Amino acid sequence: MLWRYLDKKSMFINRLTKRVLILLVCLVCSWPVYCAEKVILISPSDSPNDARGEYAFTLLQKALNASQLNQNYQVELSQPINEARAYKQLTQGRSLHVMWAAYRAHWQQQLNQINKPILKGLLGQRVFLINQQEQVRFNQINHLHQLKALNLGTGHIWSITPILKRHGFNLVTSSSYDGLFAMLSKQRFDYFPRGINEVIAEYRYRKPQYPNLTIEKTILLQLDLPVYFYVTPSKPQLAVDITRGLDTLEHTGQFDRLFNQYFAHLDQALNLSTRKVFKVAQ
Structure with a gap:
């Protein structure tokens, strides 16, 4: 009886040991998930209907994955927030950590700018959203001064706005x-310049609400408008890791592959090679 008892006890201990080992393996394997530092990427606007952040979100997560040495990161997108509030909270770094935005000289004084343009100039390549009946008028525009004579819609504090203002738009x-x-639908202005990286998605999303909306077919407005990641000064190591990760993605070709995945179709989709090009000097 004693031997049977000892055998049963031994079997129980062996089973328990196996279960403990399995549990430990699971914990070790999942440790990076539980220990990942949360990084909040700021949404591109205060609109819940704005999907422009998908590329920046994916690129940031890939860069941080590529840079991992002693730290794991998990990127999350913030709730919609306007740019002025986002900038203020980013300087404080309490709940928002990274923003992607067009270059602003004064931001370099308060934030860590990651000096690698993430859109390779696409945001400065502008086509227009217009009302359908206006296409005939745009067909007749052959000089930049004709375009400047029309009314243009833009964001009050967007980085492109002072550039356009300086050039007389x-x-x-x-x-x-x-x-x-x-406002465009109500003809408060004549055209709404959009980056070629964003206009197709915006048009498709807004067309059901504004049936008269269309993408202007003949003009490409070009200006220098690089887009960077900006990082809160409260997380200097995060800025270092993003820089390292982007360098790695560029070296391995992953940066170009992701960029092409999102944007390689734009030339054909927007007929860029056939458009009249108007350049705005900086």
Whole structure:
């Protein structure tokens, strides 16, 4: 009886030991998930209908994955927030950590700018959202001064706005990203310049709400508008890791592959090679 008892006890201990080992293996394998540092990427606007952040989100996560040495990161997108509030919170670094935005000289004084343009100039390549009946008028524009004579819609604090103002464009501004589409529909201005990286998705999403909306077919407005990641000064190591990760992605070709995955179709989709090109010097 004693031997049977000892055998049963031994079998129980062996089973328990195996279960403990399995549990330990699971914990070790999942440790990076539980220990990952959360990185909050700021949404591109205060609109819940703005999907422009997908590329930046994917690129940032890939860069941080590629840079991992002693730290794991998990990127999350913030709730919609306007740019002024986002900038203020980013300087504090309490709950928001990274923002992707067009270059602003004064931001370099308060934030860590990652000096690698993530859109390779696409945001500065502008086509227009217009009302359908206006296409005939745009067909007749052959010089930049003709374009400047029309009214242009833009964001009140967007980085492109002071550039356009300095070059003599007639601006109608709004603090609301969503509001600009409504204003265009109501003919408060004549055209709404959009980066070629964003215009197709915006058009498809807004077309059901604004049936008269269309993408202008003949003009490409070019200006220098690089886009960077900006990192809160409260996380200097995060800025170092993003830089290292982007360098790795570039060296391995992953940067170009991701970029082409999102944007290689734009030339054909927007007929860029056949458009009249108007360049705005910096």
